[in-house]
Structures are given as C-alpha cells and as structure tokens.
Amino acid sequence: MELWYSLVDLLPFEWAQPGHMFFMKNALLAILVISPLFGLLSTMVVQSRMSFFSDALGHSAFTGVAVGSLCGLGEPLGAAVAFALGFSLLFTWVRRRTSLGSDTVIGVFSSTAVALGIFIATLDGGSFTRFNSLLIGDILSVDPAKIGLLAAILGAILLLWVLSYNDLLLSALHPALADSRGVKVFWQEALLNAAIAVVVTVAMTWVGLLVINALLVLPAAAARNLAKNTRQYHLFSVLGAVVCGVAGLMCSYYKGASAGAAITLFLAACFALSLLGAGKQK
Amino acid sequence: MIFHNHEDTFGVEGESCHGLCCLRLEDVGVTVGEAQLLHDVSFHLHCGEITALIGPNGAGKSTLFKTILGQLPHSGTIQFHRADGKAQRPVIGYVPQSPAFDRGDPVSVLDFFAAAVERWPVFLPIPPKIRARAEQCLARTHAQGLLDKRLGTLSGGELQRFLMALALEPLPHILILDEPLSGVDVEGEKQLLDMLDELRRTYDLSILLSTHDFATLEGYADKVLLLKTTLLREGSPAEVLESREFRDVFRLDLGRGAR
Numbered sequence: 001m002e003l004w005y006s007l008v009d010l011l012p013f014e015w016a017q018p019g020h021m022f023f024m025k026n027a028l029l030a031i032l033v034i035s036p037l038f039g040l041l042s043t044m045v046v047q048s049r050m051s052f053f054s055d056a057l058g059h060s061a062f063t064g065v066a067v068g069s070l071c072g073l074g075e076p077l078g079a080a081v082a083f084a085l086g087f088s089l090l091f092t093w094v095r096r097r098t099s100l101g102s103d104t105v106i107g108v109f110s111s112t113a114v115a116l117g118i119f120i121a122t123l124d125g126g127s128f129t130r131f132n133s134l135l136i137g138d139i140l141s142v143d144p145a146k147i148g149l150l151a152a153i154l155g156a157i158l159l160l161w162v163l164s165y166n167d168l169l170l171s172a173l174h175p176a177l178a179d180s181r182g183v184k185v186f187w188q189e190a191l192l193n194a195a196i197a198v199v200v201t202v203a204m205t206w207v208g209l210l211v212i213n214a215l216l217v218l219p220a221a222a223a224r225n226l227a228k229n230t231r232q233y234h235l236f237s238v239l240g241a242v243v244c245g246v247a248g249l250m251c252s253y254y255k256g257a258s259a260g261a262a263i264t265l266f267l268a269a270c271f272a273l274s275l276l277g278a279g280k281q282k
Numbered sequence: 283m284i285f286h287n288h289e290d291t292f293g294v295e296g297e298s299c300h301g302l303c304c305l306r307l308e309d310v311g312v313t314v315g316e317a318q319l320l321h322d323v324s325f326h327l328h329c330g331e332i333t334a335l336i337g338p339n340g341a342g343k344s345t346l347f348k349t350i351l352g353q354l355p356h357s358g359t360i361q362f363h364r365a366d367g368k369a370q371r372p373v374i375g376y377v378p379q380s381p382a383f384d385r386g387d388p389v390s391v392l393d394f395f396a397a398a399v400e401r402w403p404v405f406l407p408i409p410p411k412i413r414a415r416a417e418q419c420l421a422r423t424h425a426q427g428l429l430d431k432r433l434g435t436l437s438g439g440e441l442q443r444f445l446m447a448l449a450l451e452p453l454p455h456i457l458i459l460d461e462p463l464s465g466v467d468v469e470g471e472k473q474l475l476d477m478l479d480e481l482r483r484t485y486d487l488s489i490l491l492s493t494h495d496f497a498t499l500e501g502y503a504d505k506v507l508l509l510k511t512t513l514l515r516e517g518s519p520a521e522v523l524e525s526r527e528f529r530d531v532f533r534l535d536l537g538r539g540a541r
Contacts, residue, residue: 043405165405169404173387179351180374224386224388229389229430231408
C-alpha cells in the first residue's frame with residue numbers, strides 16, 4: 001500500500017496530497033481492481049445471455065448477508081458468498097433438469113431468494129433499513145485488506161479465463177457442438193455462474209446492489225457494438241470499464257453522489273456512443 | 283489410424299465388418315421418460331462410405347446422432363472396430379444442423395476454430411503459428427478465406443464449409459452431418475456434395491448424414507437408411523426409394539419431402 005500511496009501522491013489532485021484522504025486513494029485502487037474484473041466477466045455474461053441471471057444474483061445477494069447475520073456472524077461476507085454459490089449451482093442444475101425457459105427459472109429463483117432475504121431481515125419486527133447501505137454501496141469504505149481480497153479474485157478470474165475461456169466460449173456459442181468435442185458443458189456453465197456469484201457478492205458492499213448488474217452488462221454490451229473478434233471484444237470491454245470506473249469515482253468525489261451510480265451513467269454513455277459507432281460501420 | 287483402400291469398402295453388407303474399419307450398432311434403443319424414441323436399430327457404417335439417413339420429422343434422426351455421439355444413454359451396443367478388428371473409441375466429427383449465430387457476436391471464424399482446436403485462450407493475441415494451422419485446416423473445405431469473418435455474417439454454405447473443416451480437425455473416423463443441405467442454395471449443395479465425396483476418398487472416412495433431399499441421394503450415397511423410430515429399410519438409394527416402406531412413410535408428404 002505504501003508504494004501505491006506514494007504513486008498516487010504524484011497525481012495533481014487536491015485529494016492526492018501526501019498524508020491524507022487515504023479513503024479516496026484506497027477507493028481509486030479498488031476501482032482499478034474491480035473494473036477490469038467486471039469488464040472481463042461482462043464479456044461472458046453477455047455472450048452467454050446471462051444478464052438476467054446476474055441481475056437476479058445481485059438482488060438475492062443480500063439474502064446471504066441476512067442469513068449470515070441471522071446465524072450471528074459478525075462478518076457475514078463468508079455466509080453471503082456460500083449462499084450465492086449454492087444459489088448459482090442449484091440454479092444451473094434446475095435449469096438443466098427442467099424444460100422451462102431460462103428466464104422463468106431465473107424469475108422463480110430470484111423472487112424466492114429476495115422473499116427469503118426480506119423475511120429473515122424483518123423477522124421479529126426487525127428493520128430493513130440496516131441493509132440500505134448494501135443497496136447503494138459505498139466505495140469509500142473499502143480498506144486495504146478488502147482490496148487484497150478483490151485482487152485475489154481478479155487473479156482467480158484471470159486464471160479461469162486462461163485455462164477455460166475456450167471451453168466457456170464454445171459452451172456459450174453451441175452447447176451440442178462443444179459436447180461433441182469433449183467439453184463438459186454443464187460444468188463450464190456451473191463454473192461461470194459460480195464466478196459471477198462470488199464477484200457480485202463480494203463487490204456489492206462497495207458498488208451497490210441496485211447498480212451492480214450494470215457493471216456486468218454495459219461494458220460488454222458497448223464492446224459488442226464495435227468489436228469484430230474476441231480480442232477486440234475483451235479490449236474494449238475492459239478498457240471501457242476501467243475508464244468509466246475512474247471517471248465515475250472522480251465524478252462522485254467532486255459531486256458527492258454515489259460512485260456506483262456515477263460509473264453506471266458513464267458506462268451507459270459509452271454504450272450510447274458505441275451504438276452510434278456501430279451505425280456508422282454498417 | 284489405419285487407412286484402407288476404399289475400393290474394398292463398396293458393396294459390403296451383412297453381419298461382420300469383413301476386415302474393414304466400421305461402426306456397429308446392435309439393437310440400439312433410446313427411451314426418454316415414457317417416450318420410446320428409438321428401438322432395435324442395428325446397422326454398420328464402413329470407412330469410405332457415405333450413408334444417408336432419411337425419415338420423416340420426429341423419426342429419431344437427431345436422436346440417433348446424439349446417441350452415436352455419446353450424449354444420450356441407450357440400450358444395445360455401439361462399437362467401433364479398426365480394420366485390424368480391434369475395438370477402439372472412435373473420433374467423431376459432428377456438423378450440427380445450420381446453427382444460427384447472432385449477427386452481432388464478436389466471434390470470428392478464427393476465434394471459434396482456435397477455441398475448439400487449440401489450448402491457447404483466444405481472448406489473447408493469437409500466435410501466427412495457430413493462425414497458419416487454422417488456415418491449413420480450413421483449406422480442406424475451401425474455407426480458408428473466411429478466417430477473419432464474423433460467424434454471424436457467414437452464408438449458409440460458408441457456415442457449412444467452416445463447420446465441416448472444424449469437424450475434420452482432429453481427423454475423425456466418422457463424420458456426422460445433421461441436415462447439411464438445409465439452408466444451402468442449389469450451387470452450394472453441389473459443392474458440398476462434391477466435397478464430401480472428395481473427403482471420404484482422401485481420408486477414408488465414414489460419413490453419415492441426414493437429409494430430406496431424396497433427389498440427390500442416388501448421385502452420392504452408397505447406402506440409405508430409412509428410419510422411423512426403428513430401421514424400416516436399408517440398402518442402395520434405388521432399393522430404398524422404390525421400396526414399399528418408403529412409399530408408406532412418405533405417402534402423405536411426398537410433395538413436400540421430395541424436391
């Protein structure tokens with residue numbers, strides 16, 4: 001962290017002066033870790049048509065926190081991650097077992113999980129307001145230990161991408177063809193869903209549940225409008241996420257609004273621009 | 283893999299493989315829940331032969347393909363024997379029925395090919411060696427010019443040629459094509475059939491394809507299988523097309539089925 005602080009001190013911003021505003025410097029580093037993470041995952045969420053699933057995961061992630069606090073855990077993050085993992089694997093399994101449409105299964109899971117969360121949170125007359133902070137998120141509350149955790153997750157996702165991206169892509173594009181070439185399509189889906197579940201759950205405290213799905217959908221949605229192959233797709237998606245992430249944080253610092261919301265608005269603007277770009281190409 | 287002179291493979295019928303490599307199905311049946319999708323299906327596929335699978339919609343053609351590919355549990359036995367008689371797990375190349383890719387999918391032909399064939403993750407810059415190898419493989423079906431096109435922009439014939447090139451790498455013992463002629467125009471149809479003929483001669487492959495295009499069967503199929511949950515008739519194109527079973531099955535939709 002010392003190295004990071006001395007690096008940031010070189011920046012020409014008032015908050016970058018040496019010796020104070022550490023929360024802002026932490027937040028900037030966290031954004032630089034979170035945004036490529038979401039940029040990467042985003043490519044696969046959009047390619048596999050999982051944007052509704054990740055939305056459902058986000059909305060039900062607080063249920064894990066509620067379950068965690070019901071069990072009397074001081075730090076409910078572990079319980080929340082376990083809950084989200086269980087949720088995503090059960091979903092993958094049920095979707096394979098039933099002939100119902102994917103959107104229907106997601107709807108069933110999402111509403112059940114949200115209802116369970118609200119039920120537990122309001123049990124014995126409890127107030128829901130203590131969960132409000134999760135809805136909006138607060139990037140400025142991130143501490144160095146949590147940045148380390150996020151960096152470890154980024155590393156794990158990168159490793160997953162290097163080892164499994166080809167199989168993930170084949171499974172998403174043509175499951176039957178992938179299967180005929182020896183790809184374990186079910187496990188690839190399960191792995192991807194589990195990865196999305198972990199990232200959404202861990203990041204929600206800082207990004208905010210209400211907008212977290214935007215980070216999983218918008219970067220790749222914008223990149224798709226411009227990219228001609230997989231490499232451009234990744235480059236545009238990650239680059240867009242990082243640029244909008246930093247811009248959103250700055251905007252939220254100077255204007256005092258939520259960083260998650262500001263980042264989302266910047267991403268939406270990128271998407272609109274990419275639509276114009278796509279229109280010109282054709 | 284052991285190659286055999288394909289001249290020997292013609293006209294081979296009956297119970298044994300006669301010293302040729304072949305895929306044997308014996309009494310194969312598939313039941314999903316209450317529904318019996320296939321029962322008592324027995325036939326042999328020999329190297330160097332093109333076998334056409336025909337039958338009305340819902341006859342179990344795709345089910346049979348999935349079963350041979352090992353994607354469905356089945357009763358009976360499916361075994362592959364090499365020319366020297368040894369049983370072995372066959373390499374099967376599968377060309378699915380013209381899949382629809384999104385026009386917007388940011389996936390090039392090279393991306394898809396490399397993702398299926400190579401270990402190198404395709405989101406990273408692709409080394410020239412892999413590109414060259416892909417180009418070589420695509421040349422087998424005259425598809426090398428498609429490398430940088432996006433999947434969603436390929437025409438029906440181009441997509442079939444690309445998927446065939448993919449199915450030929452690694453070189454399979456058996457090539458299975460699900461309705462390769464649907465969505466392809468007359469010119470493309472002739473090209474595809476000529477190419478299949480060339481492939482089985484060059485690589486001594488067993489080719490199994492399903493089709494509704496009975497008019498062209500005579501020109502290229504060595505054997506025709508008429509399927510409707512079970513095998514109703516097996517033989518040369520002329521034998522099957524003139525059989526009573528064929529007339530019975532297609533009596534109602536002959537006008538639609540035959541072109």
